[in-house]
Amino acid sequence: MIRIANVRLIAATPLIALLAACGGEASEEAGDGAAGAESAGAPPAEIAQRQDNFEGIGDSFKTIREELETDAPDMAAIEAAAGDINARLQRVPDYFPEGSSMEAGYDTEALAAIWEDPDGFAEATQNAITASEGMMAAAASGDPAAVGEQVGSLGLNGCKACHDKFRVDDD
16 A cells, blocks of 8 residues: 555656646637737647647646556556557647747747757657657556656656747746
């Protein structure tokens, strides 16, 4: 019983930070963001697609977190969620057409740094994909503690590393 409690504590700490870092781009209902989008023209469809994609990543992290907090985590659910995160991260490069930043007047948290440093953005995206592969392997191993460690790794080396440079800091 103590081992499970330790797994929950180990897993919960990075998950809380990760969920904060990996939350999707929240679109604004109205106001400054909407006015900026009108001046930039119709927003590219990829903005809504990327926001939906990141929201899906957040939902999958929530599934993993909730499972790791139980006494008997459903490793099949964790494995499916880890696979979903990996698949969604692989689509990230497709959702950032040039000129779809907040500086271009769109309702997004994507910074122009994405296109000013395309190699850095590609590297950050690949680091997240690689970290998600580690999380998939941990999930397949059936070890909740290993999953918790990999979630932390993905949060720091994937999500947070990318958000620190390429996304508006909304904290």
